[in-house]
Amino acid sequence: MITVALAKGALLKDSVNRFAKAGLDFSVVLDPDNRQLMVPSQCGRARALLVRNGDVPVYVAYGQAQLGVVGYDVLKEHQMAVAQLLDLGFGGCRMAVAVKKSSGYLCAADLPPHCRVASKFTYCAREFFDGLDLPVELVHLTGSVELGPITGIAEAIVDLVATGRTLRDNGLVAIEELFFSTARLVGHPLSLRLDCGEIHSVVEAMRLDEDHSQSSF
Amino acid sequence: MITVALAKGALLKDSVNRFAKAGLDFSVVLDPDNRQLMVPSQCGRARALLVRNGDVPVYVAYGQAQLGVVGYDVLKEHQMAVAQLLDLGFGGCRMAVAVKKSSGYLCAADLPPHCRVASKFTYCAREFFDGLDLPVELVHLTGSVELGPITGIAEAIVDLVATGRTLRDNGLVAIEELFFSTARLVGHPLSLRLDCGEIHSVVEAMRLDEDHSQSSF
Numbered sequence: 277m278i279t280v281a282l283a284k285g286a287l288l289k290d291s292v293n294r295f296a297k298a299g300l301d302f303s304v305v306l307d308p309d310n311r312q313l314m315v316p317s318q319c320g321r322a323r324a325l326l327v328r329n330g331d332v333p334v335y336v337a338y339g340q341a342q343l344g345v346v347g348y349d350v351l352k353e354h355q356m357a358v359a360q361l362l363d364l365g366f367g368g369c370r371m372a373v374a375v376k377k378s379s380g381y382l383c384a385a386d387l388p389p390h391c392r393v394a395s396k397f398t399y400c401a402r403e404f405f406d407g408l409d410l411p412v413e414l415v416h417l418t419g420s421v422e423l424g425p426i427t428g429i430a431e432a433i434v435d436l437v438a439t440g441r442t443l444r445d446n447g448l449v450a451i452e453e454l455f456f457s458t459a460r461l462v463g464h465p466l467s468l469r470l471d472c473g474e475i476h477s478v479v480e481a482m483r484l485d486e487d488h489s490q491s492s493f
Numbered sequence: 494m495i496t497v498a499l500a501k502g503a504l505l506k507d508s509v510n511r512f513a514k515a516g517l518d519f520s521v522v523l524d525p526d527n528r529q530l531m532v533p534s535q536c537g538r539a540r541a542l543l544v545r546n547g548d549v550p551v552y553v554a555y556g557q558a559q560l561g562v563v564g565y566d567v568l569k570e571h572q573m574a575v576a577q578l579l580d581l582g583f584g585g586c587r588m589a590v591a592v593k594k595s596s597g598y599l600c601a602a603d604l605p606p607h608c609r610v611a612s613k614f615t616y617c618a619r620e621f622f623d624g625l626d627l628p629v630e631l632v633h634l635t636g637s638v639e640l641g642p643i644t645g646i647a648e649a650i651v652d653l654v655a656t657g658r659t660l661r662d663n664g665l666v667a668i669e670e671l672f673f674s675t676a677r678l679v680g681h682p683l684s685l686r687l688d689c690g691e692i693h694s695v696v697e698a699m700r701l702d703e704d705h706s707q708s709s710f
Contacts, residue, residue: 313637313640314640314643314644325640325644326637327634327636327640328634328636328637329635330635331634331635331636331637334632334633334646335644335646338632338646340644340645340646341644415551415555417544417545417548417551418545418546418547418548419544419545419548420530420544420545420548423530423531423542423544426531427531427542427552427558428557429551429552429555429557
């Protein structure tokens with residue numbers, strides 16, 4: 277029995293579609309009336325755990341799920357011991373530094389030393405500003421980070437940008453990109469080593485599907 | 494201008510009601526169509542910041558909000574430098590240790606040493622198990638902690654229990670209480686010291702309202 281950790285939210289629909297192409301049908305989780313957090317696949321060979329984004333690498337690292345789908349942003353932030361197996365290509369967004377449009381800052385190096393930067397992704401932000409050798413004070417927020425520069429709690433933010441609409445609506449502008457993030461298939465390293473083919477066949481089916489979708493461009 | 498940080502979610506309605514009785518009307522935030530995160534009061538004397546639970550103490554500690562309403566559970570977990578001004582009495586829930594009903598554990602001390610305990614509140618959990626002198630491995634999850642014992646990632650959980658329905662629905666039972674949590678009015682210490690009466694008048698009006706509601710029992 278393979279257990280797959282799926283992130284609730286923006287990645288869910290595409291994740292379910294990709295597993296369906298590999299023969300594991302978890303479409304029940306897309307039903308808005310579904311309240312179950314542990315859902316068997318149609319074929320009975322597997323089950324899905326519906327968890328929050330940040331919990332996918334936790335379930336996979338502890339081996340409670342052998343596979344999982346989660347954004348690269350979360351993987352980079354949480355630094356859990358999971359194997360990155362495939363870049364699934366969907367869920368694309370940029371991790372970016374953003375400031376008030378009126379601030380006049382054109383790149384991250386323009387920010388004043390020791391200024392405050394708000395983020396949900398303080399590990400990623402710390403690594404980035406350390407790389408610039410620019411000391412900043414990080415303020416960890418758990419949501420609505422775009423309020424940071426508006427309220428004055430921070431001069432800049434580090435956050436995910438998909439369409440850029442939230443930034444525009446709040447008078448903010450992205451001035452530098454840390455990295456581009458997409459959904460990744462991850463696996464529990466020990467389960468992969470001990471696998472007799474069951475997990476690898478799913479991974480390979482998802483890889484083939486990936487090659488196919490790329491070649492169709 | 495007083496800025497008040499309000500937590501989205503379960504505490505919002507009661508928080509708005511309590512501020513209304515103190516003369517600050519933020520009822521706009523209760524409109525389901527409201528998309529604004531920064532909302533002026535009807536009288537124009539104050540504004541509300543609509544933020545996530547865990548961010549209320551951050552905005553108050555940094556002085557971006559002079560007052561805030563947040564659960565005691567969040568205050569205890571985040572340990573930010575804010576002044577606790579009033580116990581507002583609503584939003585009551587217990588922070589509890591829960592296990593599978595079938596596990597046979599009757600109290601926290603029954604748990605095996607070095608077992609895993611899943612929680613969103615790992616600071617509170619660490620303090621509690623240290624107090625018992627019981628070494629446990631804490632697994633930080635960000636949501637649906639009740640999945641912990643079901644998936645086997647943890648033997649027990651530490652989580653908030655309001656009605657107990659989520660526990661029952663998942664075959665879990667609370668075996669020990671860490672503390673009882675209610676909504677608290679918190680303030681930015683420096684703003685309170687420098688206040689010429691504007692903030693204190695709001696706090697006193699909310700305190701009087703509290704005394705009144707208690708005397709009505």
